[in-house]
Amino acid sequence: MMNALLLEEKNIAPRLVNLETPTAQQGEVVVSLNAASLNHRDVWIMKGKYPGIELPLILGSDGVGILDGEAVIIQPGNNWGADERFQGSSYQILGLPKNGTFAEQVVVGEQQIYRKPPHLSMEQAAALPLAGLTAYRVLFSRCKAKAGEKILVTGAGGGVALFCIQFALKVGLEVYVTSGSEHKIERVLDLGITGAVNYKTDDWSSVLKKQAGGFDIVIDGAGGAGLQNLVKLCNPGGRIGIYGATSGVVPNFSPQPIFWKQLSILGSTMGSDKDFGEMLDFVTEHQIVPIVDSVFLLEEGAKAFKRMEEGQQFGKIVLKIA
């Protein structure tokens, strides 16, 4: 038997239950989990905002644990497919439709198992998989970020955004951010970035323009009306990496600056096994430590979900399992 956070009903936080321990099929392994972390995906699934949700379900895409006596970290994506450029039609993310990591044990494919970066604690490593992978792919595989470039990362408190900031700083980019929270701006300035603006102020984009001149790279997970400003803030030849659209559609999007400034708008989601392996090597080489907002016990799952929903976190929300 094992403890797990089980989502039984839409819009009600998963609760701790005792379940049969899962068994592995051919090509699969059972990992004993030490820690997991939450992503917005988990909250959106809880709220029923994904297609194909069948309940009950154990949520969770991020997990680290022990397999055959070794500390391992799980690639949350499975069956990416043969083409590095995009995930194939049988691609799945852990935690929907298959049971995820908010449990004492999880079944994953053998190929999803990687060695945990040795410099990280279990709780720190649990913060890494989905957000670190998404950040690595959009920043390096897609936008080809390199030293000396100016980068703007929007929504600086989020998991993916924070990894983009940490990764970009290590490589030697000049980093600017936007955030809707003065508190988060203070925190992120401590990381060594060059400039920050609050996107809730009217003139945020002209303030940024004055601060930075223009950007070679913009990383955005919001979309919405702000995207048109991001286009304006790009230098000629600039790249805009898009990994989400929490603010929805862009009203009156103008293609004119896209072609005249030779911009590239590069969509990205999750990442291939190659991306995941490279991300772990990068984090290990640069001794990057994920920013953990808070650690909850598995039985405090509802509190962890509440923290995520409130959006006040700075860094990842971790579940300590063992």
Place this chain on the structure above:
Amino acid sequence: MMNALLLEEKNIAPRLVNLETPTAQQGEVVVSLNAASLNHRDVWIMKGKYPGIELPLILGSDGVGILDGEAVIIQPGNNWGADERFQGSSYQILGLPKNGTFAEQVVVGEQQIYRKPPHLSMEQAAALPLAGLTAYRVLFSRCKAKAGEKILVTGAGGGVALFCIQFALKVGLEVYVTSGSEHKIERVLDLGITGAVNYKTDDWSSVLKKQAGGFDIVIDGAGGAGLQNLVKLCNPGGRIGIYGATSGVVPNFSPQPIFWKQLSILGSTMGSDKDFGEMLDFVTEHQIVPIVDSVFLLEEGAKAFKRMEEGQQFGKIVLKIA
């Protein structure tokens, strides 16, 4: 003295006048022109739709002629700059602000002179520069088109679109087009493309979806509401090359399929000297012959402009000068 089409007043077609022959400064040459061709740019400048227009002005970006006894073709762009990814701030296109090719002689930079592809007549070669360069860069330098891919080219009657179609066919892509004219669709089907739809029909995008399944590459010069349909028609990993926005802004542009399908939206305008040289080599190697809609004498300039404004042309409108 020389004959030239001089734009003296906004919204009035340039008229034939006799002017002093121009003289070259250091690093420049005087080309005796045999033929030129019209671009939408010339009509838009005539209508006053560009910034910085000072009249009187000789329009024209495309020209072929004789220099030192050799047949030469002129790169319409000058001072691209050091970065292949984008044109620098001192980049200029022939015909604004400097006098262009609708004249018996034109002054250009030495570095704008290239050998005319030998298999082309003067009139055919005159059709090539601006549109061929724009097509080559968006298709190959930006979208990396390659054999076996499915491509959709919108607005199939235009100069850039037709070169994209001809180039893509030669490389072995499977080509589909949209056009607003049944007449142009008939003409373009003769080139060997696989499918075509009239974008004035309500269900054009679902018809295309049924015909082709989806596209690896889309080349678009229109923007507007249609762009959202083009995003939907893209296969995962697809690239949308944008070289214009004649239909203006996109209402309610959704970033969601951009990141989920890992799409790339790649803006492109004109092309570097490297692009121009490669384009001429490509046209020579594949013995590509530009499609010429009609040939007018220089003194028939007003008629040529009228033909361009009416939008009924299929291929390039050429001026025979000598």
